[in-house]
Amino acid sequence: MVSPVQIQMQNNSRGIYETFDFRGLTADGRQAFIVKHTLFKPWFGTGTVTVALICFDRKTAKSQTFSACEDLTPAYEKQFRLAKNWESCSFAFASGSFFDISREMLRGKIHSHQGTMSWSLHLQRQDAVLHQLPQGLCFELPWPRHKVQVRDCFLSFHGKIQGAGVMLSGSFVGSNHHYWGDGYPVEYAAAQCNHFIEDESAFFYGFSARLSIAKLMTSPYVSMASLKLHGRWYNFSDMLHSVRHQLEALDNYRWRITFLNADYGLDVDIDGGNPRISAWTGWHAEQSWGGSSVIKTTPFASATMTLYQRNTKALVAELTTRDIELKTLLPENEPQSIGFSAAP
Numbered sequence: 001m002v003s004p005v006q007i008q009m010q011n012n013s014r015g016i017y018e019t020f021d022f023r024g025l026t027a028d029g030r031q032a033f034i035v036k037h038t039l040f041k042p043w044f045g046t047g048t049v050t051v052a053l054i055c056f057d058r059k060t061a062k063s064q065t066f067s068a069c070e071d072l073t074p075a076y077e078k079q080f081r082l083a084k085n086w087e088s089c090s091f092a093f094a095s096g097s098f099f100d101i102s103r104e105m106l107r108g109k110i111h112s113h114q115g116t117m118s119w120s121l122h123l124q125r126q127d128a129v130l131h132q133l134p135q136g137l138c139f140e141l142p143w144p145r146h147k148v149q150v151r152d153c154f155l156s157f158h159g160k161i162q163g164a165g166v167m168l169s170g171s172f173v174g175s176n177h178h179y180w181g182d183g184y185p186v187e188y189a190a191a192q193c194n195h196f197i198e199d200e201s202a203f204f205y206g207f208s209a210r211l212s213i214a215k216l217m218t219s220p221y222v223s224m225a226s227l228k229l230h231g232r233w234y235n236f237s238d239m240l241h242s243v244r245h246q247l248e249a250l251d252n253y254r255w256r257i258t259f260l261n262a263d264y265g266l267d268v269d270i271d272g273g274n275p276r277i278s279a280w281t282g283w284h285a286e287q288s289w290g291g292s293s294v295i296k297t298t299p300f301a302s303a304t305m306t307l308y309q310r311n312t313k314a315l316v317a318e319l320t321t322r323d324i325e326l327k328t329l330l331p332e333n334e335p336q337s338i339g340f341s342a343a344p
Contacts, residue, residue, distance in 0.1 A: 004129050004149040005086045007039070008180040009077070015043040015288020018180040020086040022106060024121075024157045024172035025195060025299065025323055031168055032056040032299035032323075033161060035106065035119065037089075037099055039072065039080060040286045047072035048286075049080075049091055051099045052340055053110055053117050055166050056279040058300050063281040064166060066110045066117045067340040068097035086178065106157070115164030121172075124156035130205055132224050132237050146181035146211065153203045153228070154194055175203075183287035184295065185209035186218045187331050189255040191270050193303065193324035202319060203228040204305065206236075206268065208247055208257060221247050225259045227266060227307065229317055234307060236261050252296055252328055253280070265310045272301040272326045280344035284335055294333040294342045301326040 009016050022035045034054040041047035052067035070076070070093045083089045090100040099108035103125065109118040130150035157172040175194060188209035196202040206225030210218045223245040224237040236245065236259035249256040253272035258265060272278065279300055284292040303324040307316040335342060 002131075002147075002149070003085075004131075004151040004178050007080055007084055007086055007089070008147075009039050009041060009080060015182050016041050016180060017183050017286055017288060019178070020089075020101070020151075021177045021179070022121075022155070022157075022174060023177070023192075023299065023325060024155075024174035026168060026172055027170065029195075029323055030058050032058075033119075033168065033172075034297075034299070035108065036283075037086070037101065040288075041072060041077070042286070042288050042290070047077070049076060049093075050340060051091070051093075051097065051108060051110060052283065053108070053119065053161070054281055054283075054297075055161070055168070056281070056299050058279060061277050061279050063279045063344075064114070064164070065281055065283070065341045066112045066114055066164065068093050068095055068110045068112065069340060070094060117161070117163040117166065119159070119161040121157040121159035121161070124158065125152050126154045128153040128203070130203075130226055132205065132226055132235075133239075146185055146209065147179065148190075148207075149178045150192070150205055151176040151178050153205075154201075182289065184285045184293050184329055185211050187250070188327075188329050189250045190327045191255060191268075191301070191303070191324050193321050195323040196319045196321045198317070198319050199229060201228070201231065204268075204319075204324070206257075206259070208245075208250055208255065219243075221245075221250075223247060223257060223259065225266060225268070227305070229307065229319070234261075234264055234266065236264075236266060250328070252330060252333070253298075253326075255326060255328070260310065263310055264316070265308050267306040267308075268303065269305075270301050270303040270324060270326050272298045272328075275344050282342035282344040283340050284338075284342050285329075292335050293329050293331075294335055295327055295329050296333075296344050297325065297327040298344075299323065299325045
């Protein structure tokens with residue numbers, strides 16, 4: 001079994017793009033944050049270490065991104081290989097920025113041209129791990145070249161994020177994700193949520209992606225999803241059926257799909273809204289063989305999910321939320337700038 005906290009760079013002799021991310025939402029639902037820790041190592045040349053803090057405000061419909069980046073020198077690469085574990089990992093940048101991750105604590109500071117941001121958050125874990133890809137098949141083989149684990153589906157934060165005109169304090173609910181690959185898929189949408197109106201204990205994670213095959217061609221859409229409802233998991237993650245789900249729409253700000261397994265169907269309709277009046281942001285994800293992709297995201301998308309019995313069409317449950325995180329990548333979105341941040 002692949003540990004959800006193991007630093008995968010130490011097991012990869014080729015290029016890799018790896019992130020260990022935290023997401024949080026304030027109790028009143030107005031503000032949200034993402035803290036991203038990224039290791040990037042290209043096939044050739046020098047990689048980077050990046051930490052980024054993205055803050056979203058529903059009321060003002062704005063987002064702010066702060067980041068620090070440094071070359072991944074051989075000495076720094078050795079440091080991460082020796083650390084082995086994301087939950088006993090720290091790094092100090094030459095600028096004075098830093099991050100520190102442990103099982104119980106998340107700390108950091110970023111000095112940027114926009115100002116200084118710092119965070120100090122105590123973590124209350126439930127250790128609810130989601131391995132959506134089949135472990136023995138996908139995590140230990142080179143394809144697919146994009147792996148994701150939800151380290152903790154239900155994570156509570158207590159503490160403070162402050163600086164540069166931003167102040168978030170108190171308690172937050174969220175999750176912790178671990179992703180690694182040689183970049184990102186050719187095209188994809190992904191969504192996650194643990195803040196449904198009808199069931200506060202429900203959790204959803206799912207994606208649709210077109211994957212590169214030997215860098216010569218792309219796969220059909222591969223889609224998987226898992227929904228935890230009233231303490232029970234409904235999984236739509238059979239690898240053999242992952243191309244048979246009914247994708248209806250995937251664009252910059254929307255994802256609509258019907259997932260099917262032997263017993264159930266799950267209709268997922270996610271709308272991220274107009275980016276001119278909603279809080280969206282974008283960032284660059286480097287590809288290990290060169291170039292970068294533009295990832296767009298909002299934590300304030302609206303969604304309706306309908307779970308039903310496949311044979312009888314009997315309704316099992318309908319869930320709604322205004323707080324689902326939607327991420328999209330379209331191949332036609334070319335980077336127009338350098339650095340971490342990108343226009344949504």
